[in-house]
Amino acid sequence: MNSSNGPIGLFDSGVGGLTVARAIARRLPKEDILYFGDTAHLPYGEKSPDSIRKFSLEIANHLIKKGAKIIVIACNSASAIAYEFLSENLDVPVFNVIDPIIQELEKYKSQNIGIWGTRATINSNVYQKKLKKSLPNAKVRSTATPLLVPLIEENQLNGNITESLIKYYLDKSEVNDVHHLVLACTHYPLIASQISKQLKSRVKLLRTPSIVAEHLEIELKKMQLLKKDNSSINHHFTVSDITPTFKKIGKIFFGAGITFEEENIWESNSI
Ligand code: DGL
Numbered sequence: 718m719n720s721s722n723g724p725i726g727l728f729d730s731g732v733g734g735l736t737v738a739r740a741i742a743r744r745l746p747k748e749d750i751l752y753f754g755d756t757a758h759l760p761y762g763e764k765s766p767d768s769i770r771k772f773s774l775e776i777a778n779h780l781i782k783k784g785a786k787i788i789v790i791a792c793n794s795a796s797a798i799a800y801e802f803l804s805e806n807l808d809v810p811v812f813n814v815i816d817p818i819i820q821e822l823e824k825y826k827s828q829n830i831g832i833w834g835t836r837a838t839i840n841s842n843v844y845q846k847k848l849k850k851s852l853p854n855a856k857v858r859s860t861a862t863p864l865l866v867p868l869i870e871e872n873q874l875n876g877n878i879t880e881s882l883i884k885y886y887l888d889k890s891e892v893n894d895v896h897h898l899v900l901a902c903t904h905y906p907l908i909a910s911q912i913s914k915q916l917k918s919r920v921k922l923l924r925t926p927s928i929v930a931e932h933l934e935i936e937l938k939k940m941q942l943l944k945k946d947n948s949s950i951n952h953h954f955t956v957s958d959i960t961p962t963f964k965k966i967g968k969i970f971f972g973a974g975i976t977f978e979e980e981n982i983w984e985s986n987s988i
Pocket of ligand 1 (some may be wrong): 729730731733734759760761762763791792793794795835838866901902903904
């Protein structure tokens with residue numbers, strides 16, 4: 718087990734998980750963050766469960782070797798597919814971005830829930846499985862909305878194309894009368910206000926990053942794992958394949974000051 722003064726290890730399939738990293742940095746400003754974005758292998762939303770589990774374990778082990786005191790799976794697809802596997806195979810606490818949302822839905826006793834996510838997340842039925850016990854009568858309508866990911870990565874956060882695609886998915890998923898719509902993908906918070914505009918006002922959008930950051934603060938306090946020393950704050954961002962596009966998107970997702978390093982943690986013959 719690494720020291721409580723070690724960084725929070727966070728990973729995602731790419732730079733989308735920076736929405737979660739940013740929420741954690743705001744909520745826990747004294748904590749160090751070690752981020753790994755697997756840009757060489759994205760999108761995880763279109764990968765097989767075996768590949769997602771394999772990549773996730775290798776990345777998590779890498780972060781732990783570098784001193785991470787906990788692992789946060791910032792990616793919804795990896796949270797849906799690899800969380801149990803990582804929890805069983807790692808000796809630091811592992812957090813996912815789904816359980817905090819489940820707790821939020823339980824708090825509201827939500828009976829009519831919409832889920833938007835990648836194919837991997839939606840095909841896993843993870844929300845239905847987790848809600849079965851606590852909200853057995855809840856109606857859960859989940860829809861894969863993968864086209865939103867490349868659109869957001871193209872910085873199309875407003876405008877006609879985004880509006881039309883949101884309308885298309887709203888019609889397809891029939892979520893205009895749900896109580897809660899879960900934005901179960903790292904990228905979607907960036908277009909939350911565009912989605913809200915087209916939804917009936919009583920539909921509450923659940924934005925994963927802020928809910929996860931709040932949950933993490935509570936859990937780290939309980940586990941006495943909040944950073945104790947007052948050393949300077951260190952945020953370190955690495956990706957497995959660096960390109961000008963990822964650098965640009967990183968700024969949209971986290972903020973202007975972000976810089977990336979490239980790190981290939983795989984043997985050259987295993988990619
Ligand atoms: N980070 C992924 C997620 O939250 C979205 C992008 C991808 O498919 O890799 O599910």
